[in-house]
Amino acid sequence: MVTDVVMPRYSLTMEKGAVVKWLKKEGEPVEKDEPLVEIEADKVTTEVESPASGVLLKICAPEETEVPVGEPLAYIGKPSESIPETKVIRKPEAVRQNEEAFPPAELPEPEGEPGKARASPLARSLAKQYRIDLTQMRGTGPRGRITREDVLRLIELPKDARVVKEIIPLKGIQKTIAERMSRSIRTAAHCSITVEVDASRMTWLRERMNSELEPKGKEGVSYTDMLVKAAATALKENPALNSNLEDDKLKVFEDVNIGVAVEVETDGKSGLLVPVVRQADRKSLAEISQEVGSLIERARASKASHEDLTGGTFTVTNLGMYGVETFVPIINPPETAILGVGAVVEKPVVVQGKIETRPSMHLTLSFDHRVVNGAPAARFMQRLKQILEYVISESL
Numbered sequence: 001m002v003t004d005v006v007m008p009r010y011s012l013t014m015e016k017g018a019v020v021k022w023l024k025k026e027g028e029p030v031e032k033d034e035p036l037v038e039i040e041a042d043k044v045t046t047e048v049e050s051p052a053s054g055v056l057l058k059i060c061a062p063e064e065t066e067v068p069v070g071e072p073l074a075y076i077g078k079p080s081e082s083i084p085e086t087k088v089i090r091k092p093e094a095v096r097q098n099e100e101a102f103p104p105a106e107l108p109e110p111e112g113e114p115g116k117a118r119a120s121p122l123a124r125s126l127a128k129q130y131r132i133d134l135t136q137m138r139g140t141g142p143r144g145r146i147t148r149e150d151v152l153r154l155i156e157l158p159k160d161a162r163v164v165k166e167i168i169p170l171k172g173i174q175k176t177i178a179e180r181m182s183r184s185i186r187t188a189a190h191c192s193i194t195v196e197v198d199a200s201r202m203t204w205l206r207e208r209m210n211s212e213l214e215p216k217g218k219e220g221v222s223y224t225d226m227l228v229k230a231a232a233t234a235l236k237e238n239p240a241l242n243s244n245l246e247d248d249k250l251k252v253f254e255d256v257n258i259g260v261a262v263e264v265e266t267d268g269k270s271g272l273l274v275p276v277v278r279q280a281d282r283k284s285l286a287e288i289s290q291e292v293g294s295l296i297e298r299a300r301a302s303k304a305s306h307e308d309l310t311g312g313t314f315t316v317t318n319l320g321m322y323g324v325e326t327f328v329p330i331i332n333p334p335e336t337a338i339l340g341v342g343a344v345v346e347k348p349v350v351v352q353g354k355i356e357t358r359p360s361m362h363l364t365l366s367f368d369h370r371v372v373n374g375a376p377a378a379r380f381m382q383r384l385k386q387i388l389e390y391v392i393s394e395s396l
Contacts, residue, residue, distance in 0.1 A: 002077035003052040007067040011310040017041035119146035126151040173271035189369040199359040225289040230387040232256045232280035238380040244334045256281040259312035273299045276312040326362040337367040
């Protein structure tokens with residue numbers, strides 16, 4: 001009996017996956033549970049195991065092709081068995097980088113007419129399209145003939161004389177990011193609110209906890225860790241932001257799963273992953289710090305699992321380490337909101353009638369106005385500010 005291998009679904013929002021590499025060739029024997037093909041989905045590459053023993057009869061999707069969830073990738077069975085008629089997914093043709101890469105061959109030029117410029121048929125066609133008088137041009141072709149390149153130089157150079165250093169195909173993680181961000185902008189009604197937080201208590205707590213952890217060889221607590229814990233606490237009290245809008249139905253989640261945006265390097269190119277701290281509201285700051293460190297380490301080592309990267313209900317993204325004080329992040333779909341964290345900067349403030357310098361940071365909440373109005377979003381930010389300035393502690 002022939003067994004089909006189909007594109008698996010790794011998350012509720014997954015619609016398709018990409019075939020990265022086949023680990024077996026057509027006609028080769030395979031054993032049940034033996035790795036068969038590498039699939040990239042939700043920004044993670046996973047090995048798909050064979051569901052049965054037999055021979056790889058047919059590969060339906062070659063490498064570097066995308067396949068919808070549930071569609072066949074291959075068929076496994078006995079050598080004599082026939083397989084269902086299936087349309088093989090073809091590898092997409094490479095898009096020509098520019099028209100100059102493979103120019104059409106110049107057609108033979110007929111003898112010129114008196115008073116008429118000597119030019120190739122392609123040059124004449126371009127000149128007619130752009131209303132160029134060929135009699136005013138000097139050609140570089142044989143016997144002074146005007147070529148297609150002569151006309152293109154006249155058309156293109158004044159418009160765009162930029163030198164291209166490198167052309168990078170959009171694929172893998174970066175392609176997934178582009179698709180998700182485009183979807184976010186198309187579907188969500190983005191709105192943002194920014195507050196300034198006195199980070200004195202955060203700075204004090206971070207220094208105190210790290211002075212205890214570092215002698216023990218443990219990773220220190222970061223501002224991002226504190227924001228994850230504080231946001232989880234504030235979300236529990238403001239659950240409207242801990243939700244998804246799906247098919248005109250709002251899903252408000254009991255679990256508070258906070259995603260942390262992490263920059264990663266793939267094939268020498270920068271990408272973005274969002275590992276998730278599950279049930280962050282039930283964990284101490286020290287536990288969150290340890291888990292965030294482990295998640296980031298796995299993400300940057302390309303060892304993050306689908307469980308690590310799915311199931312988020314809210315996201316925190318921090319650019320403070322780059323000196324960015326304020327920015328407006330894009331919502332990570334299908335979530336309702338994302339928190340952008342800026343740098344901690346010493347600023348003059350008035351305290352009891354006196355000017356002092358204190359560490360401060362800007363926090364920006366981007367939220368979907370279809371789900372949450374301005375007032376509930378403002379209450380969330382007000383509570384978050386209160387937690388960070390007065391409440392945050394190791395055991396919170």
